[in-house]
Amino acid sequence: MYFHLTENRKITEAELRDRHKNVSLPKVWKSDTLRFLGVTEIVSTTPPTPGENEKVISANPVLHDGVAREVWQVVPLFTEYTDGDGNTVTVQAQMDAKNAAEAADKALGARKERDALLAETDGLAIGALETGVALSDEMLAYRQALRDVPQQEGFPSSITWPTKP
Secondary structure (H helix, E strand, O other), rough: EEEEEOOOOOOOOHHHHHHHHOOOOOOOOOOOHHHHEEEEEEEOOOOOOOOOOEEEEEEEEEOOEEEEEEEEEEEEOOOEEEEEOOEEEOOHHHHHHHHHHHHHHHHHHHHHHHHHHHHHHHHHHHHHHOOOOOOHHHHHHHHHHHHHHHHOOOOOOOOOOOOOO
């Protein structure tokens, strides 16, 4: 990405090559090629850290003393808008949907972890069925506690995992 000095905006190498179709440009652009094209490289800067419901976007670079520096803006993650059916979608509705999706992802991850812990003891349970020897009360309680994990208060944000006997 480059900064066009007369247009005062970002411009891609592809755009520049397209504008100069009849010019044989080198593969690697050095200072003389950049001067010919009227651009300068953009110096990278560290973007700020956004808050929970914010995002960072790249703004137009700022040219100072002949150096174009990358500029960042912190903006809200959500803005109110009207959907295709003419309904207003509020910021709160978007935040609620994001939080619900995150909770669903967290619950899925917890269930996968629970299933893996259950799978570790499946061999014992199958062996008990095949041999007619019952699992210990502790193992039965452990397996039941694992199955009950999604019913815990605070699931999936707060989970008390049972201890394997």
